[in-house]
Amino acid sequence: MKILWCHEVSYLDKPVYEYQDFAERLSGRGHVVEVIDFSEASATALATRRVSRTGEGEVALTPIPHRNLPVLKYFEARERFRRMLSSRLRKGDVDAVFVYSVFINGTQAVRLARRYGVPVVYRVLDAYHQLRPGVLAQAILRAGERYIYRHADHVLVTNEKMGDYVQALAGAGAAAPSSVLDHGVDCAHFSPRSPDVQLMGEYGVTRGDEVIVFLGTTYGFSGLLELVRRMPDILRRRPAAKLLIVGGGEMDEALAAEVKALRLEERVVLTGMVSYQDVPRYLSLGHVAVNPFEINDITRDIIPIKILQYQACGLAVLSTPLPDLLRKHDSARSGVRYSASDAPDAFVESLIGMLDDRAATEAQAQRGRRLMETRFSVDAAIDQLERTFVELAAASSRGA
Numbered sequence: 061m062k063i064l065w066c067h068e069v070s071y072l073d074k075p076v077y078e079y080q081d082f083a084e085r086l087s088g089r090g091h092v093v094e095v096i097d098f099s100e101a102s103a104t105a106l107a108t109r110r111v112s113r114t115g116e117g118e119v120a121l122t123p124i125p126h127r128n129l130p131v132l133k134y135f136e137a138r139e140r141f142r143r144m145l146s147s148r149l150r151k152g153d154v155d156a157v158f159v160y161s162v163f164i165n166g167t168q169a170v171r172l173a174r175r176y177g178v179p180v181v182y183r184v185l186d187a188y189h190q191l192r193p194g195v196l197a198q199a200i201l202r203a204g205e206r207y208i209y210r211h212a213d214h215v216l217v218t219n220e221k222m223g224d225y226v227q228a229l230a231g232a233g234a235a236a237p238s239s240v241l242d243h244g245v246d247c248a249h250f251s252p253r254s255p256d257v258q259l260m261g262e263y264g265v266t267r268g269d270e271v272i273v274f275l276g277t278t279y280g281f282s283g284l285l286e287l288v289r290r291m292p293d294i295l296r297r298r299p300a301a302k303l304l305i306v307g308g309g310e311m312d313e314a315l316a317a318e319v320k321a322l323r324l325e326e327r328v329v330l331t332g333m334v335s336y337q338d339v340p341r342y343l344s345l346g347h348v349a350v351n352p353f354e355i356n357d358i359t360r361d362i363i364p365i366k367i368l369q370y371q372a373c374g375l376a377v378l379s380t381p382l383p384d385l386l387r388k389h390d391s392a393r394s395g396v397r398y399s400a401s402d403a404p405d406a407f408v409e410s411l412i413g414m415l416d417d418r419a420a421t422e423a424q425a426q427r428g429r430r431l432m433e434t435r436f437s438v439d440a441a442i443d444q445l446e447r448t449f450v451e452l453a454a455a456s457s458r459g460a
Contacts, residue, residue, distance in 0.1 A: 062092040062154050068097070069099075070099040071113070073101070080113040081113075081116070081244075081438065084113065084114045096122050096144060096165065097121065098165070099123055100128075100133065105123075114336050124164070124165075145172050154176075156179050156453055159180060162189070174213075179449075181215075183241075186222075186358060210234050210235065216240075218363055219242075223238055243365045247437060254344065256345060270301050271348075272348050274304070274307070277309040280311060281354040283402070286352070286404035287408075291328060303327065348411065349376070352407050353380050361382075363385050370428070371431065375425055376397065377428065380407060399411075
């Protein structure tokens with residue numbers, strides 16, 4: 061099949077998650093995948109090249125060209141995408157369109173794909189309109205979401221709560237057919253391993269350190285700034301503690317400034333972005349993995365992919381009690397333990413408890429690895445995604 065894969069974030073600059081992983085695994089199975097992305101950080105020229113972020117397969121990457129003019133770049137990219145997609149659909153060789161975003165390419169992908177009789181699948185990772193600040197921007201994006209949820213051929217949600225969100229926003233009886241597609245994790249790539257000696261030397265990690273590891277984007281709601289501010293207290297109670305933040309994002313400068321102000325350079329490490337291939341090496345340094353997210357409208361119904369990667373690597377996980385995460389990864393059968401609330405002090409108390417009770421923490425880690433192997437394999441997710449495309453393409457060819 062030929063699949064157009066559309067998003068409005070950079071394919072190359074964004075940390076690897078299912079956006080890149082799913083696309084490249086489909087390519088590895090013999091499908092032709094072209095990614096159309098948008099990089100808002102700089103001006104972009106029109107060019108197509110072969111790329112791979114995971115090593116699982118190559119995709120053709122075509123960025124939406126724009127001149128990086130403040131605000132106007134979003135409208136320019138929206139119009140450019142319309143032309144790009146129209147020209148591709150007009151050729152008649154596209155079998156399906158897969159979309160993650162709303163404003164720049166989401167609503168237009170749905171509208172144009174329907175015009176040309178090509179099935180379009182929309183992937184819901186979060187309450188999209190809440191990711192942007194401003195009442196006007198949120199109102200525009202909310203209307204875009206509603207249009208997509210009503211008119212896409214199929215909507216794939218990450219969990220049942222996101223399905224409820226889609227139904228509520230689309231309106232009673234108006235939503236497109238939907239199903240749950242779990243995040244998948246590659247249990248061969250993300251697997252338990254001995255601490256990486258090279259990285260230990262590079263970041264000053266010793267055998268006696270108790271490494272607390274965070275992986276992913278440093279969002280404002282990540283809870284990392286409050287965790288760093290409490291590191292002096294953690295160190296008074298667990299002198300061997302060391303916080304390793306693997307990734308990058310909007311809080312990088314604030315985190316670095318706080319580390320310097322508190323003179324924590326020896327006990328808090330900010331690695332910046334690392335390659336997908338190297339992530340398991342970094343996770344191998346950890347004793348406990350953390351997800352200190354604030355609970356808000358953005359995070360309440362999500363299951364961060366890092367949770368699966370932590371568990372697959374044999375790490376016990378401490379998370380704030382995100383409701384849907386707690387429901388699908390209860391502590392009795394998973395590798396995740398939960399703090400009493402998302403309050404930073406409550407999170408720290410649970411963290412200290414996990415470091416204090418190493419036997420229970422190790423048992424938690426083993427449960428998590430078993431759950432990933434039996435329930436959250438990425439191959440099962442790709443099988444389901446592939447079936448969805450095949451069934452929709454077959455229905456489209458019948459004129460359904």
